[in-house]
Amino acid sequence: xxxNRYANNPIIGPDDIEPSREDFEVxxxxxCGVTRLGKEVVLLLRVAERPxxxxxxxxxxxxxxxxxxxxxVKGFSKKDSSIDFSDPRLVVTPFGxxxxxxxxxxxxxSTDGIRFNVERDGVIFPVExxxxxxxxxxxxxxxxxxxxxxxxxxxPYGVSTCxxxxxxxxxxxxxxxxxCPENKDVAFFPGQAGGRxxxxxxxxSPLFGRQxxxxxxxxxxxxxxxxxRLMSPRVGYWDEVKVGAGAVPVMTEAxxxxxxxxxxKENKYCLGAxxxxxxxPWKVLSRSELPILEPEVDYEREGFIKDVVxxxxxxxxxxxxxxxxxxADTSIAYAQLxxxxxxxxxxx
Amino acid sequence: xxxNRYANNPIIGPDDIEPSREDFEVxxxxxCGVTRLGKEVVLLLRVAERPxxxxxxxxxxxxxxxxxxxxxVKGFSKKDSSIDFSDPRLVVTPFGxxxxxxxxxxxxxSTDGIRFNVERDGVIFPVExxxxxxxxxxxxxxxxxxxxxxxxxxxPYGVSTCxxxxxxxxxxxxxxxxxCPENKDVAFFPGQAGGRxxxxxxxxSPLFGRQxxxxxxxxxxxxxxxxxRLMSPRVGYWDEVKVGAGAVPVMTEAxxxxxxxxxxKENKYCLGAxxxxxxxPWKVLSRSELPILEPEVDYEREGFIKDVVxxxxxxxxxxxxxxxxxxADTSIAYAQLxxxxxxxxxxx
Numbered sequence: 001x002x003x004n005r006y007a008n009n010p011i012i013g014p015d016d017i018e019p020s021r022e023d024f025e026v027x028x029x030x031x032c033g034v035t036r037l038g039k040e041v042v043l044l045l046r047v048a049e050r051p052x053x054x055x056x057x058x059x060x061x062x063x064x065x066x067x068x069x070x071x072x073v074k075g076f077s078k079k080d081s082s083i084d085f086s087d088p089r090l091v092v093t094p095f096g097x098x099x100x101x102x103x104x105x106x107x108x109x110s111t112d113g114i115r116f117n118v119e120r121d122g123v124i125f126p127v128e129x130x131x132x133x134x135x136x137x138x139x140x141x142x143x144x145x146x147x148x149x150x151x152x153x154x155x156p157y158g159v160s161t162c163x164x165x166x167x168x169x170x171x172x173x174x175x176x177x178x179x180c181p182e183n184k185d186v187a188f189f190p191g192q193a194g195g196r197x198x199x200x201x202x203x204x205s206p207l208f209g210r211q212x213x214x215x216x217x218x219x220x221x222x223x224x225x226x227x228x229r230l231m232s233p234r235v236g237y238w239d240e241v242k243v244g245a246g247a248v249p250v251m252t253e254a255x256x257x258x259x260x261x262x263x264x265k266e267n268k269y270c271l272g273a274x275x276x277x278x279x280x281p282w283k284v285l286s287r288s289e290l291p292i293l294e295p296e297v298d299y300e301r302e303g304f305i306k307d308v309v310x311x312x313x314x315x316x317x318x319x320x321x322x323x324x325x326x327x328a329d330t331s332i333a334y335a336q337l338x339x340x341x342x343x344x345x346x347x348x
Numbered sequence: 349x350x351x352n353r354y355a356n357n358p359i360i361g362p363d364d365i366e367p368s369r370e371d372f373e374v375x376x377x378x379x380c381g382v383t384r385l386g387k388e389v390v391l392l393l394r395v396a397e398r399p400x401x402x403x404x405x406x407x408x409x410x411x412x413x414x415x416x417x418x419x420x421v422k423g424f425s426k427k428d429s430s431i432d433f434s435d436p437r438l439v440v441t442p443f444g445x446x447x448x449x450x451x452x453x454x455x456x457x458s459t460d461g462i463r464f465n466v467e468r469d470g471v472i473f474p475v476e477x478x479x480x481x482x483x484x485x486x487x488x489x490x491x492x493x494x495x496x497x498x499x500x501x502x503x504p505y506g507v508s509t510c511x512x513x514x515x516x517x518x519x520x521x522x523x524x525x526x527x528c529p530e531n532k533d534v535a536f537f538p539g540q541a542g543g544r545x546x547x548x549x550x551x552x553s554p555l556f557g558r559q560x561x562x563x564x565x566x567x568x569x570x571x572x573x574x575x576x577r578l579m580s581p582r583v584g585y586w587d588e589v590k591v592g593a594g595a596v597p598v599m600t601e602a603x604x605x606x607x608x609x610x611x612x613k614e615n616k617y618c619l620g621a622x623x624x625x626x627x628x629p630w631k632v633l634s635r636s637e638l639p640i641l642e643p644e645v646d647y648e649r650e651g652f653i654k655d656v657v658x659x660x661x662x663x664x665x666x667x668x669x670x671x672x673x674x675x676a677d678t679s680i681a682y683a684q685l686x687x688x689x690x691x692x693x694x695x696x
Contacts, residue, residue: 096556097555097556097557129577130577156556156558157553157556157558157560157577157580158551158552158553158555158556158558159553159555159556160575175573175574176573176574176575176576177573177574177575177576178573178575179528179575180527180531180549180551180562180564180575181551181552181553181558182530182551182552182553182554182555183528201528203506203528203529203530204506204529204530204554205505205506205507205529205530206530206552206554207445207506207507207530208444208445208504208505208506208507209445210504210505210506210529212505214528216528217571218571219567219568219571220567220571222573222574223565223566223567223568223571223572223573223574224571224572224573225523225524225525225526225570225571225572226523226524226525226570226571227508227524227525227526227527227528228524228525229477229478229505232505
């Protein structure tokens, strides 16, 4: 697969974002939703922040307290042997698990799709109980004249998928939790198939250790049912540990094209492609044998989490897939792939 | 709480059920749904079977293969140190987790609510991929002239909640998975509140180790959204490890009354009561400090899983709660509680 990465990647990095508070630092801007609004390309950035820690031996974490409406900062000593710091994303204590960063969403706009103006005021912060550990990984689907944004809400009760809608990325209407714990990597199909709306989802089964992609259907985009398993990790492949939706699907001449992520035993995140039936999107037509994009260059290989490319959205324009993707959970990069070449990988 | 257990409990036990195959044995009949149909009380029994094992050193498990339409029996040596047999419900191998029994649902009818005729032909067996490890724990809600039955479908991809509906408990219409993995203990409210349908559900968060009761809403009983956390385990209480819906809620003069289950650190399953607002059932009005029914007598204390009382349904009639409940995951018992006394426990 010929991947045309933008030469000056990453296009947005942590230094491009002002922290929301003086005592916080931005450690990552990644996993953005993308859409077109008129002549502009709009990104909805996931911005990850953390409290500036006081020394090397301590770590401070923040969560949002929805009752007081304030952020609360807690400090932990790294010398405390009862606490597990081994996952850089987590602080696991005997009394609860915390995230080392807290994310919010921020709007950025561009006319050329490369140079973005990050809006200081265009921000979605946590508000609800189900968002108290932050909001993450937005995916934007334009449906019936409105932009529907699925994002991940994290709180001590679980990891859910929440929904907001907007006409303009200025005012947002909240629609609560659409998929309850533990369920993320949700992408609404941008349009109906056979008279119904569909969404990709990634529920988790702790009992059976599963993380598969499922598909659900809806009549109103708010309530979802008829959940079906769509596709699973493949033993011996680059996606053998877990899979999840990546970008919002796009309709092509061959059916719905979905760029998804897969994870291997070394925890490497790659992007692959799958083709779903246009009218019956619960039917997998074809799946790429190899990744279409994998971590190869420095900003994808090194960062907060190494060896990660992860997309929440792309534009299918000019016979190209214009992929915006999180690199190493640290920055946002841009690459183009020829649509024809991706589809030819999926020929049956 | 004065609990009036039926003197000849259990009312149905494994010996009352014929195995579905000659090479299977029934090891439990428990966790039944209950409803009234005309002058009859109808139970939908969970019947748990297993292949008769060939010797003490081996264990055989069965699953349903939905592609061939046949049951498949697998044997394991108990001397195989790579396999974990410590949970009597599970066989955990390096290549997958199996259940030691496979359940189906079976109809039983009674005119006095105590002596039941188990129907040999009134059976719901696994059919779909999501049911290949069996179907469990039915809950029956009578809504708009139809009986809606939520039950748990277990398969190697997870533990889901599925829906069927029926007019007569003879013919059943399938509606697929209503709540995707890992989600069970689902009970539909028998009627609307504020113009919407509601259901209790019990999603699982492996990341945060949570098993709370949530509530979702629907316009059509098939698709569900606006998931909200309803109530959680209480530290230091009889329900401090996990909680889940028990019986289908009933409307009382004080609001919706739900008999739920709670689990303590010794894995004891008790039943408690919670009162929810009549029009806004996501609001908890009051919750019983103590269990209303707990394992005390031999058939509740000893069995496949000791110290378990677990209800999927009750009848609220004659100012009484007539509770049908699974005892020790082995048999079905019956008890009456005075409605007035349960409500007085919930006075605020």
